[in-house]
Amino acid sequence: MKALIAHNVDLKTSFCAIRFISSLLSLQTPSKTSANFYTTFDPYEFLNESAKSRNYTLQETKIIHTHLLKTNFLYSNLEFSNLLLRNYCKACDFQYALKVFDEIPQPDISSWNLVITCQNQSSKYADSWETFCRLHSSGLVLNEFTYGHALSACVALNFVNGGKLLYSLALKHGFSLDGYVRSGMIDLFLKSCSFDNALRVFNDESCGNVVCWNAIISGAIKHNEDRVGLNLFRQMCRGLPSPNRFTFPSVFGSCAKLQEFELGRVVHGLAVKYGEQEDVVVGTAIVDFYAKCGHVTEAIKKFSRMPTRNVVSWTAIITGFVKKGDFQSALRLFKEMMTLNQEINTYTVTSVLSACADPLLCKEAFQIHCWVYKTGLYSDPTVKNSLINLYSKIGAIKLSERVFEDMNNLMNSSTYATMITAFCQDGALEKAFSLLKKLFLEGLTPDISCIPSLLSAINVLELGEQTHCYMLKTGVLSNHLVSCSLFTMYSKCGCLNESYEIFNQIPDKDNVSWASMISGFTEHGYAYRAIVLIREMLSVKNIVFDETTLTAFLAACSSLRFLKTGKEIHGFFIRQQDDKSVYGGSSMVNMYSRCGDLKSAKKVFNLMPFKDQTSCSSLVSGYAQNGYVKEALDLFRELISSGLEVDSFTISSVLGAVGDLNRSDVGIGVKIGIQLHARIVKLGFESTASVGSSLVMMYSKYGDLDDCLKGFNQINEPDVISWTTMINSYAQHGKGLEALRVFELMNKSGTNPDSVTFVGVLTACSHSGLVKEGYSYLKSMVKDYGIEPGQRHYACMVDVLGRSGRLQEAERFIRNMPIEPGSLVWGTLLAACKVHADVEIGKIAAEKFIELEPSADGGYVALSNICADVGQWEQVVKIRNEMKGTGIKKQPGWSYI
Incomplete structure (x- = not known):
């Protein structure tokens, strides 16, 4: 017990013992009702069971107290004192309750338990712990209620060592298996983030107390041990006790988190069986489960049958529609909430605002903004953060800044993080870092949520390294999303070794980390290393293979044209499926198309229940690039007639295929090319660099240099490919001087040429007999642009000399x-x-x-x-x-x- 008291250094040492009989006797004249109560009061009747169970008002309790003092009954029987003490606790007058306790000559264990309960209810947990220490020192025999109340104080104080000592005493005196004591110890360990110890306490002996089962199941789920929690729930359903309305919400939450839809349906059936689905909390959990699993129809069916709904129920169903992308339904439900005068909280508003993050719903967004301002919810920082995020997503960054400026004294790290993220998404990196500096100056610490956004926007290595240093200093690298964003930033800056080093430092890599590193290797020309990493990932246990990892795997196979490996990965992911749907159909179609296996690509495409833009584009491009021009054009027509959007990549592929028609039928090729050009103008793609370059190349293949120039002039911001395509078009048709003039214009525009550009330039020199200029451009490659000439460049220079008849000079040059x-x-x-x-x-x-x-x-x-x-x-x-x-x-x- 000395060990218990030793932990009580900072706690109060005694109660105030003050006589207060005069204060009770000098009460104001009671009302008529109270007077009647006073005159009819019988002290012995007060001990009856019906009187004990009655909840007396504070005034009635004081009258009873006065009468007991006046008639000398208060201290003649300890039960009178305990009942009076209990009534003061029920009436929430903890000060009088403690004074009654101080006046009891020899309190029993019930008296002590009542005063500990009283102190817990008044949130005086330190006093409660001190009272327990005094009680234990008094030598009285403790009971299960004593240990339970004292453990409640330890839970509130997060006093783990004290709780362990208490549990040891309870174990010694045979109270450790009591449900109240056991659940208190489980709660204490869970609050101190020691789930293993909580589970050990639960597993000490078989337990039939539903409170303990609920505590350990809920704790497992809160500590991300969802599988353990669900296994415990299965054990609970096989024996005693039966789950109740406090069990099901946690289980439904875990099923939604793990996307265990079939298991969730079974749990729903159990809730119906045990008659708990009518409870508003359980019903809300069911709605939330179906909504988060994407089955909004089931969610709305359950929601419509709920006898009573609260704000959480409404918010859950609205959030489900938002997640599904059905923003109109979400807004319609929100309007219905307002019509029915339902309670609306900040969670409801933030969910509805996320539904308005669509440029087509700007009007609704402004209306909700006005309503929020009118109802006073605008003052809530969470709502303002949602408005900042909303306006940034619809491209109205100025309005995001206006909302941010309205925050005034409500600025916090979360608000700054939201605005910094908005700037990063808008590409305003300078403003983002300026705001970050302001945050530091105000003495705030950046919210971890903005770090990934900053890293995603950084494309300068030095700035990225500075951010990395800050992350090391603050210790936020342990966050998976931050670590993943960091090595992605390094790979984007071309530092693959640094990126891989950070990747290896992540202790428990999740599927996003693996997929990001594999994609980084693939995108920067190290697809072989990506394949090695894929094999390493496949050997790791407890990794979730999803569509993100599948896309990364297949991109590496596509880059290397590893058809066999791609098929193996396809088979592996089919075995992971629980249904017959095509998993990752778009990625599969793209892989087979790029590897030239168009038969398999078409087969996967036909099995997809819903054809999206990506899968259609991949198959069109596959047909076009492998010479199946007719099939590419037919599928392109289907794509347009079905109403799916056409991207620039698809159009460029079709233009390339149409350009090859000139070999067999120039007339057909020209007609189709003109029709495609008209469609491109209608879609508004003629000004994009990729489509414009493809148009130039197509007209070049037809020998129509005038239309080549027209197509080039339509491009708003020509890139290096656009300039190079125009140079090659002139060079291949013997217009060397025109090609060199285009090259000079390219330099003036600030676009740096690449090695392919110089092939076109040297070709132009050879076709025009410009020997001196050819030498000059060859030297300029290294001197001005740092490009080392390759075999093609030297071959072009030999061609320049050979066409001019300088064969000996050409031999010496070689x-x-x-x-x-x-x-x-x-x-x-x-x-x-x-x-x-x-x-x-x-x-x-x-x-x-x-x-x-x-x-x-x-x-x-x-x-x-x-x-x-x-x-x-x-x-x-x-x-x-x-x-x-x-x-x-x-x-x-x-x-x-």
């Missing part, structure tokens, strides 16, 4: 190349030798070409033709005999004409 010349370079020189009938250099070029491409017939044929042109027939025969000896056959020529 031998002085900083990289080893490939077959493309020597083949270009060989072709020039054929044009200029240079046998000697042609032989050198042919030997080098054949050495690099021994199985190709091109080198032999070219050298044979050169010798034939100058009449060296013996050499021709010799070359053909060499081809026969090596088994190489000349491929027959063919033509579209």
